[in-house]
Amino acid sequence: MLDKQSPIPMYVQIEDYLKNQILQGDFVIGEAIPSERELTDTFDVSRMTVRQSITNLVNEGLLYREKGRGTYVATPKIEQPLSGLTSFTEDMLSRGMKPSNKLISFEKMIPEIDIMHELQLAKDEEVFVVKRIRYADDKPMAIERSYLPVKLVPNLELNDIEGSLYSFIEKDKRLIISHASQRMEAVLVKKEDAEFLQIFMPSAVLLIERISYLTNDVPIEIVRSTYRADRYKFISEIRR
Structure with missing residues (x-):
């Protein structure tokens, strides 16, 4: 052969x-x-x-x-278009897959200086920090760390983060998410994340940071996600 x-x-x-x-x-x-x-x-x-x-x-x-x-x-990788602004939950449902998550932590704190600057916060303003494992059909796909200004979503509670944070933010139509900026890079997985994602070390993962903005250009969320590179790939269409 x-x-x-x-x-x-x-x-x-x-x-x-x-x-x-x-x-x-x-x-x-x-x-x-x-x-x-x-x-x-x-x-x-x-x-x-x-x-x-x-x-x-x-x-x-x-x-x-x-x-x-x-x-x-292996199961074929999930293809995620880089165009369009949707949540993980919305992405999985659109593919006919069952999204779920496991909450690792939910707390309120004064953020680190880089988070503070990106969310345009004053020094004493707090954020909610949500850390979750995201699953598709019960298989771990990503570790997601979300940072949301307390002043914009003061009523965020534990039961609100079981599904899509985007849906919670927009549920009363007072806050509408309009656009986002996104950065992506390949890195080696950290030990803690390798355990959560059930992958071996050293393994490459996709690290993505997305900053989502409201219609008035105020940042509403920073989410830093670590995706399994063996289960996820991102695609884009480029026109001349």
């Missing part, structure tokens, strides 16, 4: 073969692929070559490893 005379490296050829098997449905979601030893024998290559192919497919999100058990076909 491999062309050892080809300038294409062996690990790339194996990677392409496995990828085609997955895309054609020969391996289905949740099914184990052959072990490294079996693939080594099948392709008559070194174990290191096979391991590199599998690692690349794991990093691409097509496969995932379970320690001591094997390597399995």
Whole structure:
């Protein structure tokens, strides 16, 4: 199945073969692929070559490893368009998935100086800080840390954060969210977040900070989200 005379490296050829098997449905979601030893024998290559192919497919999100058990076909990544301003709950519902969350903490405090500046607060003004694990169909997708000015949502309570914060903010039509700015970068996951997201260290994650604004350009929320890079990807349409 491999062309050892080809300038294409062996690990790339194996990677392409496995990828085609997955895309054609020969391996289905949740099914184990052959072990490294079996693939080594099948392709008559070194174990290191096979391991590199599998690692690349794991990093691409097509496969995932379970320690001591094997390597399995992963559920396809969720595609999140970068255009449009929606909450995590709204995103998941639009895909027919069941959104849920687990509250880690909910408190009121004086924010750090960078949060204070981005929310345009005075030194003594407080924020609500909401830290949640966000799930889709009961699988952890992201850690979300939200900061909201107390003066704008003074009645925020524990039961209000079970669903979409956007829905709570806009429920009485007094506050309407109109736009947001967003920053994104790839980082290595922190130990605490790795435990929450059920991923191994070191793993790459997507760190996204979004600042949402009301119609009068007043910032209403900063949310810093750490997304599993093996379950999520962001797409955008660019026009000339």
